[in-house]
Amino acid sequence: MSIPAPAAFVSPLGLLPLARTAVDRGSERRIAPDLFETIRADAATRVMYFAKGRALVRDSALVLLDPPADGFGDAPVYLGRTLEDAQVPLGSDIVLVTLPEPDPALAVDGAAWASLRESATELGALDAGLFVEAAAVANWHAAHTHCPRCGAPTVPEQGGWVRRCPEDGSSHFPRTDPAIIVAVTDEQDRILLGSAAAWPGNRYSTLAGFVEPGESLEAAVIREVEEESGVVVHSPQYLGSQPWPFPCSLMLGFTARTANPAARADGVEMSDVRWFSRSELAAAVSSGEITIAGPISIARNLIERWYGGTITEPEAGARP
Incomplete structure (x- = not known):
């Protein structure tokens, strides 16, 4: 079609x-x-x-x-x-x-x-x-070169969009892993950003996580934010999505609010979580104190949507 x-x-x-x-x-x-x-x-x-x-x-x-x-x-x-x-x-x-x-x-x-x-x-x-x-x-x-049922090598069919097992006849299709990503704000309209334990240096971004089996997107928003930051959010609102083929995710962008901004990093996935006002975020990025998600990411779009415009980063050679 x-x-x-x-x-x-x-x-x-x-x-x-x-x-x-x-x-x-x-x-x-x-x-x-x-x-x-x-x-x-x-x-x-x-x-x-x-x-x-x-x-x-x-x-x-x-x-x-x-x-x-x-x-x-x-x-x-x-x-x-x-x-x-x-x-x-x-x-x-x-x-x-x-x-x-x-x-x-x-x-x-x-x-x-x-x-x-x-x-x-x-x-x-x-x-x-x-x-x-x-x-x-x-x-x-x-x-996905082998059949998950019997382990036999599979062969591509239908223009490369199906892999068929010649042993048991089963067909296997490309997978996509849904993941939510959230711009969390508080009653002062600050944004919550976190630094993942796996990231180098001082990089911060919006909170995100995979949707679990049997879970709605809204439930995943509430669960993931609380797991990573201890913050309980409400009123998740869907804004848009984009594929993230690194290797096979679909990122679903949300906003959510909280009435209790007390935050703490879980120490496993997140090494730090911080609230930023617009002026604080601009100053932290401009000075090189932190870096934020790159321009191709939905995270950057969520941050700049909250910020109200483009966030200027220092030139690479100007970073401290």
């Missing part, structure tokens, strides 16, 4: 960097047994190469190449048909080919192998959507 243009999907958080898309994934076309043979014969078809989390980027755009003469290899993935004109015409079919290592021979004419984190904010909607889709499905293939 075709999908509308990406502008139809603007959430209260705006067009999040990794939530943009301009691709019709063509789920009804994937079932054709001759899909790849058919589209390889089309002169408009292009290949997106992916290796070790990196793709070819040049001049703030993905480099999409002609199909190789000897075919797409053993496990291509059909990413879809483009819904806008970019470096390829509208309606072009895009195929993902995953390599074991970045191939320097493909990085010609100024192209370079770049990660999604490095390039996402510079890419247009088509390229950002393709990169996120490619990263997520490539991660799934790499981690």
Whole structure:
């Protein structure tokens, strides 16, 4: 089924960097047994190469190449048909080919192998959507090579979106792990940020956690915030979402309020939690006392939505 243009999907958080898309994934076309043979014969078809989390980027755009003469290899993935004109015409079919290592021979004419984190904010909607889709499905293939029922090696089918077990006939589909992420505010309209124990240095962000089986999103918001900070929140409100293919999460953004701001880090997931007013956060970031979540994250969008604008960070060389 075709999908509308990406502008139809603007959430209260705006067009999040990794939530943009301009691709019709063509789920009804994937079932054709001759899909790849058919589209390889089309002169408009292009290949997106992916290796070790990196793709070819040049001049703030993905480099999409002609199909190789000897075919797409053993496990291509059909990413879809483009819904806008970019470096390829509208309606072009895009195929993902995953390599074991970045191939320097493909990085010609100024192209370079770049990660999604490095390039996402510079890419247009088509390229950002393709990169996120490619990263997520490539991660799934790499981690799900065998049947979880019997352990037999599985084979990709339906354009690379299903893996079938030849032993028991079971079909297995890409997984997505839902996770909530929350901008918690108190009655003084301060924001609660935490520093995860696994993070280096002085990085702070909004609180987040995975949704557990049988749990609603709202319940997950209340549980995760209390577990990590000791703060009991109420009135969780959903704002928007974006995929986070590192490796397979869907981040669901919320706000929530508390009447009791007494906070303490759990000492396991969080090494510190702090309340910030707008002036305190701006001063802490500007001075280099703390860093906050990066620009491609939904966390940064939640923080700046509360702040009321862009938070300026010091230049890398100016950090103390």
